Every structure is written in C-alpha cells, then in structure tokens.
Amino acid sequence: MSKDKSFTSSVINWFPGHMTKAKRAMEEKLKVVDMVIELRDARVPHASANPLLSALIGNKPRLVILSKADKADPVATKQWVQKLSSENVRVLAFHLQQDALMKPIVSACKELMKDKIERQIRRGIKPRAIRVMVAGIPNVGKSTLINRLANKKIAQTGDRPGVTKALQWVKVGKELELLDTPGVLWPKFEDAQVGFVLGITGAINDNVLPMEELAVYALRYLKQHYPHLLQERYGIGEELDDPYQMLIVIAKQRGFLLKNEEMDEKRTVETLMREIRDEKIGMISWESSDGNSESV
Numbered sequence: 534m535s536k537d538k539s540f541t542s543s544v545i546n547w548f549p550g551h552m553t554k555a556k557r558a559m560e561e562k563l564k565v566v567d568m569v570i571e572l573r574d575a576r577v578p579h580a581s582a583n584p585l586l587s588a589l590i591g592n593k594p595r596l597v598i599l600s601k602a603d604k605a606d607p608v609a610t611k612q613w614v615q616k617l618s619s620e621n622v623r624v625l626a627f628h629l630q631q632d633a634l635m636k637p638i639v640s641a642c643k644e645l646m647k648d649k650i651e652r653q654i655r656r657g658i659k660p661r662a663i664r665v666m667v668a669g670i671p672n673v674g675k676s677t678l679i680n681r682l683a684n685k686k687i688a689q690t691g692d693r694p695g696v697t698k699a700l701q702w703v704k705v706g707k708e709l710e711l712l713d714t715p716g717v718l719w720p721k722f723e724d725a726q727v728g729f730v731l732g733i734t735g736a737i738n739d740n741v742l743p744m745e746e747l748a749v750y751a752l753r754y755l756k757q758h759y760p761h762l763l764q765e766r767y768g769i770g771e772e773l774d775d776p777y778q779m780l781i782v783i784a785k786q787r788g789f790l791l792k793n794e795e796m797d798e799k800r801t802v803e804t805l806m807r808e809i810r811d812e813k814i815g816m817i818s819w820e821s822s823d824g825n826s827e828s829v
C-alpha cells in the first residue's frame with residue numbers, strides 16, 4: 534500500500550504524546566496489585582495489545598480478557614484463546630455487556646494466584662483479597678468491565694494526562710479487589726496493517742483515518758478470508774478481486790450513484806465501514822493466530 538508510512542504516522546500522532554506519563558501511571562499501579570487483567574479486542578488480539586505490557590508486568594500473573602467476542606469470529610477467538618494461554622496467563626473471551634463475568638473471572642484469578650495463596654496459608658498468613666488492576670488500550674471495554682464487576686457505575690477518569698486521582702479499591706465479591714481506574718495504554722504501532730485493523734474495528738478516531746484505504750484493506754481481507762460473507766451481503770462474486778470494482782458493486786446494489794452514474798464513493802465507503810463495525814456483514818476477526826507469532 535503506497536500510503537503505509539503516512540497512515541502509520543497519522544495513527545501514531547493521534548495518540549497524544551503522553552506515553553511516558555501513561556507508562557509511569559501504570560508502573561505505580563502495578564506496585565500495589567497482585568495481578569493484572571489485560572483487555573484486548575477479540576477481533577484484533579495482536580494489534581490491540583500494548584507492546585510494553587509484558588515487560589511492565591514482569592512475572593505477575595495475567596488474565597487476558599478478549600472483549601467484544603460477540604463481534605469476532607468464534608473459531609478465530611477459540612484459536613487465540615489457546616495461543617495466548619500459558620502457565621502464568623489465562624485467557625477468557627466475553628461479550629462484556631451480556632455474559633456472566635463474575636464467576637469465571639474470580640475463579641481464573643484465584644487459579645492464577647493459587648501458588649502464592651497456598652504459600653501464605655502454609656506460613657500461617659491469612660490470605661487477603663487478590664488485588665487486581667485492569668489495563669488496556671482506549672475503547673477496548675475497560676470501564677464496561679470494571680462497572681460490571683463492581684456492580685455499579687464508577688466514574689472513570691483512567692490515566693488521562695493531567696488527571697491525578699488517589700487509588701481506590703472496589704470489592705468484587707469477597708475474594709477480589711479491583712483498582713477503580715484502569716491503566717490506559719497505547720496499542721501496537723509496528724506497521725500499517727496494525728493501524729488498518731485498529732481503524733476498521735473502531736479503536737482509532739475516524740477523523741484521522743483515510744477511510745477509503747480502510748475500505749480497500751477491509752475488502753481485500755474479506756475476499757481472502759470471508760468471501761461468502763461478501764457474496765451474501767453484497768452479491769460480490771468469486772471472480773471479483775479488485776476492491777475498487779467491489780465498491781462499485783456495492784454502490785450499484787445500494788443505488789449510491791451520482792448524477793453521471795458514477796459511484797458515490799464517500800457514501801459507499803461510509804456504509805461499508807458502518808456495516809462492518811455493526812456486524813451487518815458477520816462476525817469477523819481481523820487477525821488470525823497463525824499469522825502472529827506472539828505469545829504473552
């Protein structure tokens with residue numbers, strides 16, 4: 534893609550230059566917690582991860598929660614859950630607004646902290662509640678998760694630059710205590726592909742995004758991985774490979790044509806992107822676990 538460079542830098546510039554502050558705030562919080570709940574978007578589990586988090590967390594146990602699982606391809610999500618799991622890392626996937634969260638999350642945290650708790654018991658120490666913080670990139674579902682676990686609406690300020698707030702704990706049942714503000718971190722910016730999939734899933738403000746480029750990326754990807762969904766929704770046939778031609782098919786199907794019979798590109802692109810984000814096309818994952826060598 535010819536505009537890869539400018540695209541990546543526009544995405545990077547969108548994140549305010551406060552990464553050092555965010556990192557420091559995260560380090561402060563990490564000092565007082567036993568473990569971390571890291572949120573990632575189930576549709577883009579690689580791109581929505583923060584590149585520094587593993588180093589920051591060190592050997593503290595981690596529960597990775599893949600949010601928005603209701604929007605992702607369930608087969609891909611299952612593969613990601615397996616891929617990201619390890620001895621010190623459990624992985625769960627949820628529709629954060631609808632699924633029962635409390636039981637599986639408390640139980641995963643207890644499981645991850647089992648050794649430490651057992652050591653305390655052996656030494657005659659009564660184990661206290663497990664202290665946990667939630668961390669993740671913007672818009673990944675941190676507030677939704679904290680509010681559901683706390684069972685009330687907690688005013689969120691996050692780690693916004695300039696906002697200082699005393700650390701507050703929220704009780705989650707008897708066995709867990711959660712920091713009421715999450716750690717907000719930036720996503721990976723390693724290449725344009727990451728920027729594209731974050732843009733497509735709505736993690737980045739549309740105002741800074743070249744929407745036609747996102748649409749072209751999305752159509753190419755869908756053609757390769759979910760051709761039947763393109764066929765079902767827009768009647769885009771097997772033979773069509775050129776994303777621009779696919780846009781024309783969509784424009785014709787919807788009647789998005791200008792006076793001269795040319796396609797109304799802006800409207801077509803906007804409609805396509807909206808329908809992707811609203812899962813009108815289907816449940817789609819934008820990264821496959823085979824393509825990404827990462828484990829956490």
Ligand SMILES: Nc1nc2c(ncn2[C@@H]2O[C@H](COP(=O)(O)OP(=O)(O)OP(=O)(O)O)[C@@H](O)[C@H]2O)c(=O)[nH]1
Pocket residue numbers: 600601602603604627628629630669670671672673674675676677678689691717
């Ligand atoms: N469909 C769906 N939407 C979700 C899910 N989790 C969160 N959302 C929506 O995603 C949007 C962002 O959620 P928030 O909880 O505000 O995310 P956040 O990480 O706190 O966002 P910042 O405050 O920007 O850091 C909201 O519109 C939520 O309703 C989910 O599992 N499924």
